[in-house]
Amino acid sequence: MVSARGLEVLRAIVQDFVETREPVGSKSIVDRHAFGVSAATIRNDMALLEDEDLIEAPHTSSGRVPTDKGYRVFVDHLAEVRPLSPAQRTAIASFLEAPGDLDDLMVRTVRALTQLTGQVAIVQYPSFAQAHVSHVELVGLDTGRMLVVLVTDTGRVSQRLVFLPHDPAEEDIFRMRTAIADLTVGRPIRDGAQAIADRLAAASDARAPHEALVDVIAMVVAEELEEFRQDRLVMAGTANLARRESDFRGSIYPLLEAIEEQVTLMRLMGEMVADEHGLAASIGRENEPFGLAEASVVAGEYDASGARARVGVLGPTRMDYPSNLASVRAVARYLSRLLEEDENAR
The missing domain is CATH 3.30.390.10 (Enolase-like, N-terminal domain)
Structure with missing residues (x-):
């Protein structure tokens, strides 16, 4: 059983590892975070987190990094979805302003999201099976x-x-x-x-x-x-995978194949379970059935004339989940509002 302070230590490890790309040690936690306890106490907390498979040592005598399970606990219990800055909101509005048609809006959406997150951005077309x-x-x-x-x-x-x-x-x-x-x-x-x-x-x-x-x-x-009637995806930012290749434990080729084929990503996004805010995350080994155990997907739901679809990002497990969740949520809400305004105008 992990204590409340142990979970806060996990939060610190996730945040510091995402920021620095370096394994996190007890001394750096004491230096960077106001826990008010000694490094020895933090080491005990880290040992308990390691026993729970929430953190691990990438090599002997190193600091610790989050495991996929640790990221899951962080996202479910510790990650606070931060509001976007005014500049970020302005950027979204600028990207999505006055689209020519739905296809143009989908392309603008993924471009905006990849600019905000630095990840591969994905948007599903809404289902048109019931459209007239x-x-x-x-x-x-x-x-x-x-x-x-x-x-x-x-x-x-x-x-x-x-x-x-x-x-x-x-x-x-x-x-x-x-x-x-x-x-x-x-x-x-x-x-x-x-x-x-x-x-x-x-x-x-x-x-x-x-x-x-x-x-x-x-x-x-x-x-x-x-x-x-076909399910379709639009994506942008694939080059970001190559720039972040060092963040993946193994090869990025399965991700590139999934992007090219699309069917795998459509299945994955369709099966993700959203929370009460319409946000969902599928992390690391949770994606193993889809051949994407090296990656995480963060997604939000948007509404198009009653049809629900998803917009999200794909990237390494070492990603800034709070910021990416906030970006996905903001873009999804803006997309829903634009489509509602378009529906009301017709």
């Missing part, structure tokens, strides 16, 4: 090219360039737009995709030329709607 198609636009360009634009009621915008076998007349474009809108607008994405599938299944060679063009456009729209 709110608008379809077909824009004729030149030499058989057409821009197909889809918009959902959750703010997702898709633009796809389509090559047609011939240039349609204006009245054909109008009929094509009307046909696609009848199949999709006002319907959930899943229903719109099914309506298109039913149309294509009933296609015949006897259709009018403009109907054949509708089928071409419909196939493209179906592909875009299917992509809307």
Whole structure:
């Protein structure tokens, strides 16, 4: 059983190790923190922490460093999520100000978060499985090219360039737009995709030329709607892993593979258990089932038209958890507010 002072010693060890990258000894704790006891007493507290597998010696005659279990106790019981400074809040507002669309907002979000934390930043797209198609636009360009634009009621915008076998007349474009809108607008994405599938299944060679063009456009729209239903991540700051490679006990290649594949990170973020504030942390060996035992993930939840998704950071276990939790919480709240304002404006 660790005493209250022992837990405060753990807090001091975590904070000093994160700051200095050096193992922490009893003398440095006495010098840097106002415990009001001798170094010998601190050594006894450290021995108890070591018995509980909360700290360890990286080599003989060294100070102590936190274990993954020690970081977990620190995050659960000792880490105070500090408010961001006015400068940090201004930076978030500046990064996320007046995004062009949802895709732009997602990119800006991870850029802001990686700037704040120095870690790899991750944001999940909100689930669009229940979103409705709110608008379809077909824009004729030149030499058989057409821009197909889809918009959902959750703010997702898709633009796809389509090559047609011939240039349609204006009245054909109008009929094509009307046909696609009848199949999709006002319907959930899943229903719109099914309506298109039913149309294509009933296609015949006897259709009018403009109907054949509708089928071409419909196939493209179906592909875009299917992509809307896919879980997606946006990330930034991968180069930070290389700069912090010395903070990892082993190879960073599993992390790079997870970033490239995305599926592993989506599973991990989906299974993290959040606290009452919507914050979650998965630390070190807790990530072993995902092949990421060398890393920690800190995440917060944001709301997009009732759909919950996560934004977070990935980095070494030796990270500044209070600051990263504060940054994730602030960005998640700002993201929720922006999406709510956008929803109210529609």
